[in-house]
Amino acid sequence: MADSPKYKRVMLKVSGEALMGSREYGLDPETVQQIAGDVRDVSRMGVEVCLVVGGGNIFRGLAGAAAGMERSTADYMGMLATVINALALQNALEKLDVDTRVLSAIPMATVAEPYIRRRAVRHMEKGRVVIFGAGTGNPFFTTDTAAALRASEMNCDILLKGTKVDGVYDADPVSVPDAKRYDCLTYMQVLTQDLGVMDHSAISLARENSIPIAVFSIYQQGAFADVLRGNGRYTIVQHDCA
Ligand SMILES: Nc1ncnc2c1ncn2[C@@H]1O[C@H](COP(=O)(O)OP(=O)(O)O)[C@@H](O)[C@H]1O
Numbered sequence: 001m002a003d004s005p006k007y008k009r010v011m012l013k014v015s016g017e018a019l020m021g022s023r024e025y026g027l028d029p030e031t032v033q034q035i036a037g038d039v040r041d042v043s044r045m046g047v048e049v050c051l052v053v054g055g056g057n058i059f060r061g062l063a064g065a066a067a068g069m070e071r072s073t074a075d076y077m078g079m080l081a082t083v084i085n086a087l088a089l090q091n092a093l094e095k096l097d098v099d100t101r102v103l104s105a106i107p108m109a110t111v112a113e114p115y116i117r118r119r120a121v122r123h124m125e126k127g128r129v130v131i132f133g134a135g136t137g138n139p140f141f142t143t144d145t146a147a148a149l150r151a152s153e154m155n156c157d158i159l160l161k162g163t164k165v166d167g168v169y170d171a172d173p174v175s176v177p178d179a180k181r182y183d184c185l186t187y188m189q190v191l192t193q194d195l196g197v198m199d200h201s202a203i204s205l206a207r208e209n210s211i212p213i214a215v216f217s218i219y220q221q222g223a224f225a226d227v228l229r230g231n232g233r234y235t236i237v238q239h240d241c242a
């Protein structure tokens with residue numbers, strides 16, 4: 001009998017940028033397929049999986065605001081971008097026979113269910129993968145914070161951030177090649193050392209709800225399942241690193 005998974009219910013945050021693969025914009029079908037395969041493998045471990053997907057591959061509110069747009073309007077455009085990504089991920093998962101639901105924080109009944117907490121929980125209890133679209137539904141937030149919020153509402157056991165790097169470093173490894181990767185950091189260390197891999201409101205929300213965060217590379221095929229087994233390269237952020 002395979003060991004029962006350490007985590008019963010997990011949140012995976014995938015940025016829009018991660019869906020681009022090597023492209024400059026939009027969605028790379030092979031990358032979306034690879035990520036969907038990793039999610040399928042975790043779901044088949046008997047773990048309940050929910051996701052928050054970003055929209056930075058299509059539009060970010062800050063960019064719109066910098067171009068002179070009203071920030072709230074620009075943020076709503078960014079939230080709509082996350083729904084496009086959510087539908088792409090749903091399509092890829094369903095092609096792999098994974099039952100999936102998209103629940104949007106902005107009501108748009110034609111393409112997604114409205115986000116209702118109890119419905120999201122019920123879907124996961126039935127073994128369906130739930131993808132949360134439109135982030136928190138509020139401007140001035142990001143999908144990192146949306147992931148911490150939904151993970152808190154869903155009573156997830158862990159929040160995983162699948163991103164372009166394989167953990168949290170003492171500096172941005174993209175710009176500082178000899179940056180040192182941490183295996184474990186406390187929430188307060190990430191906040192006080194201003195380590196940039198996830199926005200501080202997300203770190204703080206996870207800390208308040210004692211939800212550990214695992215940062216790993218989503219481009220490493222199979223890494224999602226490996227992290228849940230305690231294997232592979234990732235940084236865990238939690239209360240203590242003793
Ligand atoms: N201390 C750090 N450790 C790791 N990554 C960092 C750090 N500081 C900045 N980064 C950058 O943060 C990026 C991940 O954050 P972000 O771009 O917001 O992720 P995503 O787009 O996946 O949400 C990494 O690609 C890395 O370049």
Ligand SMILES: O=c1ccn([C@@H]2O[C@H](COP(=O)(O)OP(=O)(O)O)[C@@H](O)[C@H]2O)c(=O)[nH]1
Nearest residue numbers: 015016054055056061075078079135136143
């Ligand atoms: O709760 C939210 C989540 C997202 N956004 C907007 O949607 C954009 C895309 O989300 P994000 O930048 O977090 O995507 P990622 O960086 O993960 O690709 C953000 O820049 C914001 O403009 C927002 O206003 N509120």
